[in-house]
Amino acid sequence: MAVAALVIGLLLRLAALNRALRGSEASLTADRDLFRALADTAVAAIFVIRGNQVLFVNPAACRISGYDREALLSMGVFELVHPDYREQLLANQIARQAGESVPSRYDLPLITRQGAVRWVEASFALARFRDEDAIVGTLYDVTELREAQERLFRSLFSASPLPKCSLERRAGALALRRSNIAFDTLFGETDRPQPLFADWLARTRCSMTVEGWERLLGSCERDSQPGGLLEMHFEPSGRPALTCLVSASRVGDEWLIALVDITARREAEQARDQLSARLLERNLEVESLNAQLQRRAGELEQLSRAKSAFLAGISHEVRTPMHQILGLSELLAEEVHDPAQRELLDALGGAASGLMDMLGRVLEYTALEAGSTARKDAPFDPAEPLRTLACALSPMAVARGLHLEVDIAGSAPTLVGDAGRIAHILQLLGDNALKFTPSGRISLSLEVAAADADGRHLLTYVVRDTGIGIAAEALPRLFQPFVQQDASSTRRYGGLGLGLAIARQSAQLIGADLSVRARPGQGSEFRLSLSLPAREAVTSAA
Incomplete structure (x- = not known):
């Protein structure tokens, strides 16, 4: 009885497993039909590849390549790819299968059955196909889009005021693909065939070698970012040397090079x-x-x-x-x-x-010249130095038949200053007047101005004579030491020519101004002007 029950249970379980298996097969069949429907109606070309072998293609792959399904399944995948990109595609496959990071999407040129080039945007992913690892590639035909972009790019490229060129690979070597007018004008190569880039670098004597350019372009491609500005020097044949800032960026299947001429700035x-x-x-x-x-x-x-x-x-x-x-x-x-x-x-x-x-x-x-003389300020009567001078000159003036005039305008307040130095300066001026006045008169005068806001009075002492006067050309050197207006004066009147020099330096010592006005044969007028405080102002300030 127990055995019968066990057998019945096993039969029921087997029946359930058969039903589940039939359901899974039906589900798998439905999934397979859905996948085939999607693949057959997809706009993108779908390839399933393992190594170089094509395992599956959809109708879109046949339309893009121009081959039928049987031809594609019998071909190696690398036969479809442009020779310049086969090495890159293989390297990406190996890296992807090794679990390394590779670009998930990039453009590839395919060679059609008619020999034309069709550009596709390809994306690849690892998958299981027929219980083995494979790679599924989805390819969108972007040929028309690239052609439109190319036309727009070419228009903008040609019209750009910046010198630009683009580089591409030809049989593994860098070559100039195109250049705009600004670039050709800068380097003077308006009639140039598109050469290998290495030849162009040699002809322009670029400061960066081909290897340096390869590293720059490699970094742009690896980082998917424009290269930083680099300063380069060029010496084109028959042209002035150039210094440019150069940038490089990857645009599709070429590298765009832009230059900024900074020669003038450098x-x-x-x-x-x-x-x-x-x-x-x-x-x-x-x-x-x-x-x-x-x-x-x-x-x-x-x-x-x-x-x-x-x-x-x-x-x-x-x-x-x-x-x-x-x-x-x-x-x-x-x-x-x-x-x-x-x-x-x-x-x-x-x-x-x-x-x-x-x-x-x-x-x-x-x-005075050595600066060893100091001023000695004290209260004094401003008229006193002039009276002292008049007393000193009077006997000599009378002896020589000269008329001496003294004019002191009004009464002056007691001021604070170096009276001895003032009297000495006036004595020197009086001696000079007496010496060079053979006849006529000598006038001595004093003018005292009213006090200003600071309580200071402007004094003006004047010594005027009717003597021989002074020539205009002699006035600039009149106060220089050991100088008289001419050699004849020294012979006729004697002296060292120090009196007026001492008077000028003494005036500067006490903060005074000493000036002269004279004409030959009409006499001279010396004016000593200085500003001094009243005694009361000094006392109140103290």
């Missing part, structure tokens, strides 16, 4: 660099000259100090015996009563006094 940069180098060289020369000038200034300063020391020594050595001569001449004058002898003694005393005055002026000028 030449400008080179000129700028050369100018910078020259400026640097000049700066170094200037620094060297400055160092030499500083050394020379130091040497001159040492010489100036040595000169001052020498003059001080000479002054001491000369002034001491001169004082003795003056003293002895005065003693002799007391003992001598003969008029002729007294005249000689007076001449001796006058010569000694003149020499002492010259020594004093030389020493004073040296001190």
Whole structure:
């Protein structure tokens, strides 16, 4: 009984398995029919391949290739592919079967039964076919699309203002496929046949070798990105040298090369660099000259100090015996009563006094030049220096028959300044007027302006004479040391020409301006102008 039940159970299970198997076979048949229907009606060509063998094709594959089904199944797949792309297709197959990453979609040129080239967009995937590994390829005919794109590309390519060319492979070697007008004009090759790219590189003496270009194009193809801008130098035969920025990108089955001519910019940069180098060289020369000038200034300063020391020594050595001569001449004058002898003694005393005055002026000028003289400001009456000058000039003016005029306009407030220096400058100007005025008059005047907003008064001292005047060409050098207006003045009037130089430097020391107006035969006018504060203003500020 138990055995019978077991047998019945096995029979029922077997019947169920038979029903399931019949259902699976029916499902597989339905799937197979669906696949065949899809393949037969698909616009895309479908190939199933294993190695170089074609295992299955659909009607679209026959339409695109021009071969019937039996011919395709008897052919190797590489016979359909353009020779230039067979190596790439094989490498992709091997890499795909090894599990490596390869492009899932790319364009391929197929050779039809009539020998024409049809471009297809191909995609490949691994699959099981008849219980073995195979590759399923789906190919869309894009020949018309590529031709339309080619026409558009050619139009844009030719019209582009940028120099452009495209490269392709011919029998494994790079060759120039096309170039636009801008490119041909740049390199002067408007009548050129399309050569191998290596020949063109040699003819233009490009700074990048063929191997370098191969690496650049390989990176574009590998990364599916345009190559970065590279700077290259060209020396076309019979043309000026060029410097260009070059970029490369993969467009379909060719590489598009675009150039930007930066020759002028590089030449400008080179000129700028050369100018910078020259400026640097000049700066170094200037620094060297400055160092030499500083050394020379130091040497001159040492010489100036040595000169001052020498003059001080000479002054001491000369002034001491001169004082003795003056003293002895005065003693002799007391003992001598003969008029002729007294005249000689007076001449001796006058010569000694003149020499002492010259020594004093030389020493004073040296001190001013060395900057060893300081101003001494104190409250004073602005009219006092002019009165002092009038008292000093009056006896000599009377002795020479000159009329001395003094004009002090109004009363002046007490100011703060270097009264001694002002009086000395006026004395020098008065001596000059007395010296060069043989007849006529000497006028001394003072003008005091009202206080400004800061409580300062503008003083103007004027020493005017009716003497020989000064020629216009002599005015620019009038205040230079050891200079008189001409050699005849030195012979006629004597002196070292230091008085006015000392007056100018003394005026600068106290912040005053010393100016002159003169005409030959019409006399001279010297004006000493300076601004000084009132004593009250100084006191309130303190």
